[in-house]
Amino acid sequence: MKSEYSGAQLTALVALRFAIGWHFFYEGVSKAVNAYWTSAGFLEQSQGFLSEWFVDLASNPSTLAVVDFLNVWGLVLVGLGLMLGGLTRTAACFGILMLILYYLATPPWPGFVYAIPAEGAYLIINKTFIELCALLVTLFFPTGKIIGLDRLVRLARARGSVQESYA
Amino acid sequence: MSDEIRNGDDGTLDDADNAEGDSPLESGDLADEPASEPAAGPAGSDAADEPTPARRTAASSGSGGIGRRDVVKALATVPVFGALGYSAFRRKGLAAEERRRLLEELGIEDEGAAVFSELENRTYSDTIRVGIIGFGGEGESLIRSLGFAHPDWIQARREAKIDDPRDTWFDEWLQQENLNVEITAVCDLFDVRAERAIAASTQPIRPGGDTRQLKPAKRYRHFEELVAAPDVDAVVIATPDHWHSRITVAAAQMGKHVYCEKCMTRTEEEVWPMAEAVKSSGIVFQLGHQNRQMESHEKARQVVEKGILGPITLVETTTNRNDKWGAWVWDIHEDGNPRTIDWELFQEAAAHKVPFSLERFFRWRCWYDYGTGLAGDLLSHEYDAINQILSLGIPHSATSSGGIYFFKDGRDVPDVWQAVFEYPDRDLTLVYSATLANGRERGIVMMGHDASMDVGTRLKVTADASSTRYKEMLEEEMVKPDRPMLTYESGFKGVDAVTTATQEYFASRGLLFTYRGGKRVSTYYLHLREWLNAIRFDGETSCNIDRGIEEAITCHMATKSYLEGRRVTWDPFQRKIV
Incomplete structure (x- = not known):
């Protein structure tokens, strides 16, 4: 075989895939076990051309509940898929x-200042963007x-x- | 985000997965494939799902399918995942165990929301007929919280929601209970405001599915006629402070229940006849400190009762606002003039009589003739919150100082003002510090030998590095002085639409809303409901006349100290400030 x-x-590729998977998974799990976690604060400070849509999502309690649910379990499932290599391509997609949504919700573009401080200094490229690029690598x-x-x-x-062809 | 994910679940999973082998680089991923097998190649990508003859051969010759090595490779990442997962959950388990030990040590059973013994699901079969005296900004807020909004407010809130979807005031107002109240009477000295109250009293959009057809409120020119009206069971007093005592006394004498705005009185002398009238008449009295309804204040009280802070020696509380509105430079209504305002009645209870003044009528908090400035408006709230948590009562002494440093607009009350209260029998000092020309956020801080507590909508308790009680826990690093050891969140998930510094200040002090079961609720509404429930079901209000006496005397001690430039003390035997 070859x-x-x-x-x-x-x-290297499996390590990259696994690392991204672990990051997704643990982000999801830590939110799932925190009864107070909500994406409201993050969405509320959204800026850029999609900000209105993100703020709308946060403002309505029912859409916020759906967004929170999908986000938490999306993170967990994507994380599991990447780590275990199951439905890997779907998980990567x-x-x-x-x-992309995280990046566009709070893009680190010139002129945007956020209330929640970043732990580093970013211009256009931030860690979300880099993780996005890394995930593209694992996809392709x-x-x-x-x-x-x-x-x-x-x-x-x-x-x-094979069995079918024998039949 | 949601739609895309749902769509994906509908059917894209398999397709996407099948396509995974499309990459030209991946053709060699079958362990048993012969080394000589050519790569699928870019051109073959569409047909990747159809096994080539070569692959069939490979699969069949490879011991009929999945071998041990395949299983090992397929599950290669599982042990790593397991190890990481185990360590993460072990860490979490240890953290939970430490948390349990800490809570046990602190004597706290749970970290949930404060529990209120509320009279939920009671039926309000008997209508309470309310008269409103003073329909300015505060009076309008109170009547709205009873379920009667002016049409302009409804219109404005609906428009605001279109501009900013976070603005949920209108929705929350509509979700209030129907308190089964009628506004039958109004007394306001300014025609425009009296008309506004009448309009609110019949406005048909009301919370809690209230669809009653109601008659408009009747306007009275003098509060004495209003309190005597037979179709008034209870009154809301939202006049300037110099009228509170006289109106309460008149209402109590007529057996009408009273909800009175703070500060309870304008002077020390007015406290006693008011208290006497309320107590002897047996009416239900509620002072307008809606912060009493704050969920986190109740929780803070429990933290203090458990002794978690250790001996508290210093309590610091503050007011910072930085806009004209926050400094009482309120709008002067364009229709305000001597014909539409009963100026003589307005100043009848004031110490000094002056010619008609629009500024004094509309911005009365700027003058000692009608209020006590920061003392009655904002120290009163801050003090009441502390009193709610610590049950401090009247201080032994008060010293205060300040000045008119920013709003030099003819006012005679200071805009920067500090007051220090001593409680020697509690071994504690209370410091109040305020400026109306800076919006920095400063909260309420309670400082104990063992821990400090920040009180706001959230609660944060941090152990002190030199604590005696937590010495061992600090050494074990079970608690750390740079990290809160206890926090309390409301459980509310969502966005609070708070826009200005003054609103931010109000919100942080529970003067606008609090949370019940994770839902945002107006504190005005809860405070009024408590008053109505006490009337209906023979209960007690949280800010009753005794709390009111403590509030008024404390504020007046500070005012007296400022005006006389000396330290004043409270004589508990003569019941007098000396």
Whole structure:
């Protein structure tokens, strides 16, 4: 057998995928266990061209509840998918979508100042953006079917096809 | 965000996953594939799901499917995930265990919201007929909180919500209970305001599904006629302070229940006839310190009762506002003139008689003739909040100083003012510090030997580095002096639309809203409801006449000290400030 990736490449890619997954997962879990957590504060300080929409979401208690729920469990599921390599591509796609929303809610663009201080100094590129780029890498250099649950799925499918062809 | 995710769940999962093998780099990911097998190649991406003949061969020759190595590779990340997860949950478990030990040590059973013994689900079958005396800004807020908003307010709030969806005042107001109140009478010395009260009394949009057709309130020119009216059961007094005592006495004598705005009186002398009238008549009296309804104040009281702060020696409370409105430079109504305002009646109870003055009528808090400036308006709230938490009572002595340093507009009350109260029997000093020309946020801080507590809508208790009680816990780093050891949040999830510095100040002191069961509720409404419930069900109000006496005397001690430039003391035997 032979992988197109060298051992070092594969290790690096799986490590990257796992690390992003862990970050998502733990962000989700820590919010899920905090009864007081809500995205309201984050959404409320939204700036940029989508800010009105984000603030609207936060202002209505029912939409806020939906957003909070989807955010928490989206983080957990994306995290699990990336870490375990199951539905890896889907997890990466949703992860990217979430990161785009986070980025656009509070973009670090010139002229925007936020009440919640960042822990570093950012202009245009922030850690969310970098995580987004990293997730693009894991999407286009996939490893789930090499190291991950997707491997079993794929093998099972391949086996099914073979049996079909014998039939 | 929500729609996209839902759509994805509908059917994109499998498609996306199937496509995963599309990458040209990934063709070699099947362990059992022969080394010679060519990569699927970019062109083959669309057909990746269809196994090529070579793959079929590989799969079939690979011991008929999934081998041990496949399983190992498929699950390779699981142990790492397990190890990380275990350490995270172990850390969390240890943290929870430490938390439990800490709470046990502090004698706190739970960290939930304060529990209020509320008279929920009572039916208000008997209508209470309310008369309003003084329909300025505060009077209008109070009557609105009873369920009667002026049409202009409804219009303005609806428009505000369109501009800013965070503005939920109108929705919250509509969600109030129907208190089964009628506004039957109004007395205001300014025609425009009297008309506004009448308009509010019949305004058909009301909270709690109240659809009664109501008659307009009757206007009285003099409060004595209003309190004597047979269709008035209770009165709300929201006049300038110099009228509070006289109107309360008149109402009590007629057996009418009283909700009176703070400061309870303008002078020390007015306190006693008012207290006597309320006590001897047996009416239900509530003083307008709506901060009494604050969820976090109730929680703060419990923290103090548990002795978590240790001996409290210093309490600091503050007022910072930085706009004209916050400094009582209120709008002068364009229709205000000697024909529309009964000026002589307005100043009948005042110490000094002066010619008609629009400034004095509309901005009365700026003059000692009608109020006591910062003392009666804002120290009174701050003191009452402290009194609510610590049950301090009347101080032994008061010293105060300040000046008119910013708003040099003809007022005679200071705009920067500090007062210091001594409680030797409690081994405690209370410091009040205020400026109307700076909006810095300063809260209420209670300083004990073992811990400090910041009191606002939130509560934050931080152990002191040199605490005796927490010495061991500090050494064990179970608590840290740079981190709160206890915090209390309301459980409210959402956005509070608070826009100006003055509003921010009001909100932080519970003068606008508090939370019940995670929902934002107006404190005015809760305070009025408590008063009505006490009338209906023979209960007690939280800011009764005894709390009112303490509030008024404390404020007047500070005012007397400022005006006479000396330290004053309270003589508990003569019941007099000396």
